Amino acid sequence: MSLFRYSGLSTKVKAMKGRLLSPEQFREMSDLHSVPEVLSYLKKMPSYEKVLADKDEAHLHRGAAEALVKQSLYYDFGKLYRFADLEQRVFLEDYFMRYEVIFLKNVLRYLFDSNEDRADIDLSAYQAVFERHSEMDPNVLMQAESVEGLIGLLQETIYGKTLEMVGRSGKANLFDYESALDMLFFKQLWLDARKHLKKADLQVIQRSAGLEADTLNIQWIHRAGKYYHMAPADIYEFLIPIHYRLSTSQVKQLVEAESAKDFMDVLQGTVYGRDMQEAGTAQLEGICGRLMDKVHALNLRTQPYSVACLDTYLYQKEQEVNKVIKVIECVRYGLAAERIKEYLA
Template identity: 40%
Template structure:
């Protein structure tokens, strides 16, 4: 009863916000538009953007503004839910928020490694991050070297995992991005039992357990298929979590003699039983399908739990990805049919 009462108000709020997410009909209408200003003008009339973009002038936007504005709608909706949430619910949101910090850090790292990239302006996000984060966006965006970037993280939880990189080899952008992902995923799994109880804990385990298993399957396959990495190097990339994939299955997949043996091992896993069409070549597609199915199914069954929050953020972020794709297609003059096809593939 306590859980029901604590989540009833928030669930109502999230359902109202979820009803404002873009529909298939709206994506079809967007695909017919001919310019980015037309897309912005269209979105300004839609329930999910009307309030947020009321003062936005679509004719004064620069080329790179749209992606940031769309991303910021995620932040704005996060802030709405956070304001409405109780301390227990904010615990999950604080943990989830780290994915936004990592996205910002990866963008800054790309600029450090690619000296030809233009300066990075994250001023739109400053107020949001000032309220929820210890990151100094100004220092991160001004860092010209990897040393400056890592030093700007002193006093945050990300300094320790990144400061250890490069002691034995010359690291690449991939190494820093992977270190951030691994830290984030391992952190979620290590603190879940301390931070959550009962139904919330069960939903965290199910959602993230499925996510981590499917990510590990992807990384093993890609590491073998495209990068021809040695087993020891593949193990170093994996999230140290076993949910439906046993340690024995992970070992067999990593050390499979060839792609046919990899396929045979994959066919014995719980995920193949769940999805008979699962194959090495479509692991990325089924990663997305599996996570969406888990979140939607669990949110329907347990609307008064933390999974309701996770499910909303997943769908909002997916909406932003699809709109970003649509805008790029329109910008490059693709036909409505091609644009809609790319939207559906996202």
């Protein structure tokens, strides 16, 4: 039955994967000398042609350029949704919360960056897909003039209540708000998966979402202690309350580690220890990313005719978009091509 249900969608996903950017194309982008050159290069790529086709790349500021690149996520989601059957659409509807969170994080970044001009940001792609899958209006949300104003616009949603709780301290920063949104997404996806998915599909999503929750918690614990000097009690508030392969006691030991060395010693005693051997905390993000790549490859290899084909493609597309934005940022600040390639490795 799974083979029959997913054969057509799997073929569609394979065709879309063929349009993802290759490592060679990223290397070519890294050799470019300006943001307009990068955007001109992307304009020739099938997956970015639609969002950039009628834009003058020479006059796009950073925020507008990044928003256009991220629109390709929403276009691809729409393509998969139109091709999916009713049961597959249930999963995609649940998953769309991730894209709501991505959009809200963008708005928050604009609000925290007073130098960012939002006037020229094209929201047409967001508008079309949000009208179908969300109760939020991107154009209205983008007009918020403060975090408090954004929370007011979201008052009737689960996001509004969550962000309001974070803001009550009076000391909340961007990291706090983004962490709360991520936590909310994973809690909800975990619950929705158990409610809506059958056994094989549930196993796939619990494996990928569980690992991502673990790896994000590991990175947040490290950052919270090293960069924000947060007390353990405060760190616990921002952790995703999902323990996939980290036990409650191991999370407690990581949170309460007194030094970076103690943190790594605890981490190497967990199921992720083998992957962390000889790694320093500066390499955590890259290692966690490689673990995510592995679990999606495993899901697709062991359950090719399942929700894995959707989950893996959407993950890969999001990673691609993040890398494209990283290239844009690096080129904008004049980093050498070899340094950019190191960042992308």
